[in-house]
Amino acid sequence: MNKIDLEILKLLHKNKNSYLSGQKISDKLNVSRTTIWKHIKDLRNKGYQIESITNKGYSLVDIPDKITAEEIKLGLKTDIIAQEIYVFDSLSSTNEKAKQLAGEGKSGGTVIMAEEQTAGRGRLGRKWYSPPGSGLWCSLLVRPDINPTRAPFLTIVAALALEDALYKIDEEFTIFKDKNDLMIKWPNDILWNDKKICGILSELNADIDKIKYAVIGIGVNVNQDSFPDELEDKAVSLKEISGKKISRNKVAQTLLTVFEKYYKKLLDKDYNQLLLKWKDKLNIIKKNIDVYADDKVYSGEVVDISDKGELVIKDNIGNIHRFWAGDVSLRQ
Ligand code: ADP
Numbered sequence: 001m002n003k004i005d006l007e008i009l010k011l012l013h014k015n016k017n018s019y020l021s022g023q024k025i026s027d028k029l030n031v032s033r034t035t036i037w038k039h040i041k042d043l044r045n046k047g048y049q050i051e052s053i054t055n056k057g058y059s060l061v062d063i064p065d066k067i068t069a070e071e072i073k074l075g076l077k078t079d080i081i082a083q084e085i086y087v088f089d090s091l092s093s094t095n096e097k098a099k100q101l102a103g104e105g106k107s108g109g110t111v112i113m114a115e116e117q118t119a120g121r122g123r124l125g126r127k128w129y130s131p132p133g134s135g136l137w138c139s140l141l142v143r144p145d146i147n148p149t150r151a152p153f154l155t156i157v158a159a160l161a162l163e164d165a166l167y168k169i170d171e172e173f174t175i176f177k178d179k180n181d182l183m184i185k186w187p188n189d190i191l192w193n194d195k196k197i198c199g200i201l202s203e204l205n206a207d208i209d210k211i212k213y214a215v216i217g218i219g220v221n222v223n224q225d226s227f228p229d230e231l232e233d234k235a236v237s238l239k240e241i242s243g244k245k246i247s248r249n250k251v252a253q254t255l256l257t258v259f260e261k262y263y264k265k266l267l268d269k270d271y272n273q274l275l276l277k278w279k280d281k282l283n284i285i286k287k288n289i290d291v292y293a294d295d296k297v298y299s300g301e302v303v304d305i306s307d308k309g310e311l312v313i314k315d316n317i318g319n320i321h322r323f324w325a326g327d328v329s330l331r332q
Contacts, residue, residue, distance in 0.1 A: 004029060004039050006070055012060035013074060021057035067113050071249035081140065081260040085111045092119040094139035095203055095217040101141060102213040108143030111256065120219065122199055128219050129231060136220040136248050143213050144267055148206040151214060152309040152324060155202045156278045157266050158216050159184045161259040162198050163281060168254050175242040184281045186311055186328055195236035197221050222248050279305050289313065293326030
């Protein structure tokens, strides 16, 4: 989108619910009224519903139900994350695209989004269902100057940010009846009443002592009305919970803003604070769980999350096991 389109949009957003005359817009932007008219037409073609009434002017009635970098940037308050945002209609996977762009030298903070992913992934090659037009499928390319052993903190940062972002969106749209219904499931999912709303997939490219880049893939189920049979019991969208259609641009904006807040703590090497906050949210300390890892099942009580972010469990003969990753389920 060009600069004039963007400036017009800003003005129309500011004056939502009222009319702004073509003359006023042309005075403010210092271009002719004909130019304004051309750009309004341009915006309409992009899906913005702009009403015009003779002698009154223009009014923004509705924005396109599409993810656009411009809409996200309009309300974004970040200075590292999302300085560049790339939005695609369709990608095999936003993480794959992010890795490709990382290889081409794109800077840390770059965000990649797609209306749909045709081969969205979860951990261990599992599929992430990412139908068009309904979710937020996005990847953040970051280049943090931290020791690679601290890389699991990227998932922690993303999980904390996602949860906070959902609370913020809830303040605006009233989605959850009870905030306690939300929880972070170690290590990488956000659940609502045991159903997954968001998933995180972090991938790392590092030398032994330096992170070259990391890609944090985030999927948020926003406006799906239903899921395929095999996911119906496991997955849920914000719309299914609230009955309301939620702007994905708004979700993106909120998420990226909050993400940066936690990411800066990571850059400040504030590991302890992040860890304490995460532990507080995890809800599995002292619980009996099964962990599936390396093709084995380990059963025991969760005794701690280590200062590196590992899950620490004690089995029934007193042995301690530590995990970076694995599938966790609570024992009855
Ligand atoms: P896990 O939940 O086993 O940790 P991942 O985090 O790797 O798995 O995510 C992949 C799994 O999430 C899939 O195997 C599937 O069960 C589930 N899933 C796939 N797409 C979605 C979606 N859009 N929303 C919620 N859950 C999904």
